[in-house]
Amino acid sequence: MFRTLAPIAALTLTACATVPAATDAPVSQPYLEEMVRTLSSDAFEGRMPGTPGGERTVAYLEEQFRAAGLRPGNNGSYRQQVPLVEITGSDFAPLTIGDQQFQYGEDWVGVSYRQVPQTTIEDSELVFVGYGINAPERGWNDYEGxxxxxxxxxILVNDPDFAEEAAEGLFNGRxxxxxGRWTYKYEEAARQGAAAALIVHEDFAASxxxxxxxxSWSGAQAYTDTGGDGTDQTMMNGWVSNETAQGIMDAAGMELDAMVAAASRPDFRAVSLGQDVSTSFTNATRRYTSNNVIGVLPGAERPDEYVLHTAHWDHLGICAPGEADEICNGAIDNATGTAALAALAQAHARTGATxxxxxxxxxTAEESGLLGAEYYASDPVFPLxxxxxxxxxxxxxxxxxxRDVNVRGGEKSDLDSYLADALxxxxxxxxxxxAPQAGYYYRSDHFALVKRGVPMFYVKSGLDLVDGGTAAGEAAEDAYRADAYHAPGDEYDPNWNWDGIMQDLDLYFRLARALGNTPDxxxxxxxxEFRAIRDASCASSPAGC
Known part of the structure; x- marks a missing residue:
């Protein structure tokens, strides 16, 4: 029923002894370099949504999209307004569960997705629901009955079979x-009508x-403001430490390890722990508006069918106030991807419409939780x-x-064959x-579309470098993570080697041409897990895919 690693294995064998060809797509490297340099300059103040630097970024992208030959993508405008709400919790009472009290921060964290001045959970029955999964296509429902x-x-984090070494099994093993994502678990708890949801943390399972x-779960939390003040969400979503969970289970006369093992079996049924939950905290709410920027190259034959390119333009703004270098410029993350949008658009316009x-x-607002992508996917300009x-x-x-690329989300869709051809x-x-257990495919902007059924590529730069091999690639990645990622050190460097990024843009160009020209x-x-969603979407209207 489920695919194995065969598609990726087949790709890995392709041309394994060859040196990658130079790019032959008409992407302008000087144009790309200039855009990255500009977007990551101090003048853009780290591209934080809701700031002058963020607004400057949106205006600059409008100019570049227009110059690249893109038409306005949203009813005559390049902008799609994204209403955002920021909620900051404070004055946290202890989390009381039965006769035990757990301290905020050390033992538990919690936030409200609801736009209310006060969150109060009082004497709410605590129910252990295993992994909190309702997956009809897998015959699995932790909430049954x-x-x-x-x-x-x-709720337990990750999937029931995440400890398996292989990427096989009912929930794809490792x-x-x-x-397995915490986002899904909160969504499902809300659909089930729960007042609150608490996920048990474990280092390996959470990654x-x-x-x-x-x-991450303290301080201001941003969400898309879709109306309704978030009343369709639980009153509180949060986490408890593994030690806290053990204390809860001990008080219920159960062992956490035994309950984890039970929850991993298909015959598991939710069980009340015979304890009530209480806590409270206050919420301060701020509303503001940012913008997605959208451009389109109309198709020559089927202009009402669409191939998407996505990248987030935002970063962390002034992230180290008072320091000598206080701006997180986000040159790699994600001035590169943002500039690639315009550079690829320019290349496609020169080549001719697909x-x-x-x-x-x-x-916008990827760094706040994929919020701009989520807003577009929930209110799409182009029908999904x-x-x-x-x-x-x-x-x-x-x-x-x-010599390689890193594929996240492979073995999931027919996109595999397009990637095989392009590579x-x-x-x-x-x-x-x-690190498949980390679920990186579910942690970038494309996923807002994926969970609504749209197949999306997420192909990352390779580590097996032509100059130095995998050791050099891993060292470069480790250095970036240690010295620059989400820090002021992520700055433009005129001495960068651009050969790899040009390879990647060549790959993206090929993939878009293939998707843009196929009738399939x-x-x-x-x-x-997304097949039924896509099938239902395609069947929802006569013009559907």
Whole structure:
């Protein structure tokens, strides 16, 4: 029923002994370099949405999209307004569960997605719902037979079979599915009517330590303001540490390890822990507006069918106030991807229209939780059932030419064959995601479209460098992560080696031409978690895919 690693293995064997060919797509390297340099300059103040630097970025992208030959993508405008709301919690009471009290930050964190001045959870029954998954296509429902209204769900992170070494099994084993992501677990808890949802943290299963949870889930939290003040969400979403979860289970007369093992079996049923949950905190709300920037090259034959390119234009702004270098300029993340939108648009315009329309979407507020992409996907300018698929570009490496690319989200859809062809033409190979348990495919802008059924590429720069091999590529990646990622050190360097980024843009160009000219509609493989969503979307109207 489910695909194995065979497609990626086949790609890896393609042209394994060849040196990658030089790019032959008409992408202008000088234009790309100038855009990256400009976007990551101090004049743009780190491109934070809701600031003068953010507005300056939007205006600059409008100019570049127009100059590249793109038409306005949103009813005569290049802009799509994205209403945002920022909620900052404070005055956190302890999390009381039964006779135990747990301290905010050290033991638990929580936020409200609801735009209310006060969040109060009082005597809410705590129910252990295993992995919190309702997956009809897999015959799995952790909520079967339980009414969650007014109750608090205690949920395990990742998938039931994440500890398996291979990427095989009901939930793809080590390779995380969307059901393993915390975003899905909160969404499903809300659909089930839960008052609150608490996810149990575990370092390996989450792919990060408790310190990341504590810092990421404290302070201001931004969301798209879709109306309704968030009343369709739970009252509170949060995390508890593994030690806290053990204390909860001990008080219920259960062992956490035994309950994890039970939750990993298909016959698991949710169980009340015989304890009530209470806590409270206040919320300060700020509303503001940012913009996605959208341009389109109309198709020559089927202009009402669309191929997307996505990249986020935002970064972290003034991230170290008072320091000698206080601006997080975001040159790699993601001035490279943003500049690639305009450079590729220019290249496609020079080459000539494809049969289908090519859409270039620069989204806002990725660093706040993929919010611009989520807003576009929930209110799309171009219908999703007429959107063939697309390419996401986030942090294109400038470490030199490579023999490979890193594929995130492979073995999921018919897009695999398009990638195989494009890589063969380049003389490069595909390597699978080195950390499939981390679920990186579900953590960038394309995913807002994916979870609504649209197949999307997320292909990252390779690590097997022509000059120095994998050791050199991994060293360069480690250095970037340690010294520059989400820090003031992510700055433009005139000494960068641009050979690799030009290879990647050549690949993206080839993929877009192929999707833009084929009459086919790639779909998810049978059994994939997004297949039923895509099928329903395509069947929803006579013109659907």
């Amino acid at each position: 339980v009414d969650m209204r007014g109750k608090t769900a205690l 390779a995380m599915t969307y059901y 990060y330590g408790w310190n990341v949870v504590e810092t 049969d289908r329309s090519l859409v270039f979407l620069a989204v 059932d007429r959107t063939v698929g697309g390419i996401n570009m986030d942090g294109i490496a400038v470490r030199g030419a490579s 063969a033409a380049q003389g490069r190979v595909a390597t699978p995601d080195p 509609w790639p779909n998810w493989y049978e059994g994939d």
